[in-house]
Amino acid sequence: MIKPNVAASSYLNAAPLCFSFIHGEQKDRCGFLSDVAPFRCAEMLAEKRADAALIPVIEYQRIPGLRVARGASVASKENVRSVVLASRVPIEEVRSVALDTTSRTSAALVQIILERFYDLRVSYTPSPPRIREMLESNDAALMIGDPAMMIDRSGILVYDLAAEWKKQTGLPFVFAFWAVRADSPAWPGGIDFVEAKREGLESAGRIADIYHERLCLPRADIIDYLTKNISYDLDEECVRGLALYYELARDCGLIAEVRDLDFRD
Secondary structure (H helix, E strand, O other): OOOOEEEEEOOHHHHHHHHHHHHOOOHHHOEEEEEOOHHHHHHHHHOOOOOEEEEEHHHHHOOOOEEEEEEEEEEEOOOOOOEEEEEOOOHHHOOEEEEEOOOOHHHHHHHHHHHHHOOOOOEEEEEOOOHHHHHHOOOEEEEEHHHHHHOOOOOOEEEEHHHHHHHHHOOOEEEEEEEEEOOOOOOOOOOOHHHHHHHHHHOHHHHHHHHHHHHOOOHHHHHHHHHHHOEOOOOHHHHHHHHHHHHHHHHOOOOOOOOOOOEOO
């Protein structure tokens, strides 16, 4: 039997979903591929180098032939902390934004928030995630993942994009989920993404130890982030949030059409 390849980001927010594939019960069931940028995991899936991947949710609408694994995602029901708009001016005055080049879902989200919720006309410039350089020539900067958690927030305004979404819609926001290639010759039927999530959440302490050293963040802050800021479920409320996000992304011209979620049985 051919082992499937599974790809996921190495960002802290993905760690509980990935722990089992690196250290736990799912380790021997697949080959695990890791990359810092979440969008590169989607590229691995599109290029058929991976059979399943934790992808930015916007990429599901751009890559044909994908199905969604049930029950697990990277989402936030309140404040996410790691997806922010850092700004030199109040959000109502933002006219130019530097977009973190590692982002896909959040790049679309910030455009929806600014254009649909605040009725702003904004120019966007892709940029490496270096906050000082981004703000030198732009009013604001989109930062995601671990770099967003480590920026110096003194002297700037920081808007949590999950909180902005929740304020405007009343719904949680889903940033990433597991997608599987429907035509994979190594169909990952032996992989249990929900069980992997359970094992990862039970190992939050071990994950905090790893990322405390890697990110130089207080261990207690990492535990809070993993258990309070991020929700790893893909429940009905999250699916409703996803549906609205896709509709607004289409209306803003960020995707061509909306394809319904095709869940893997």
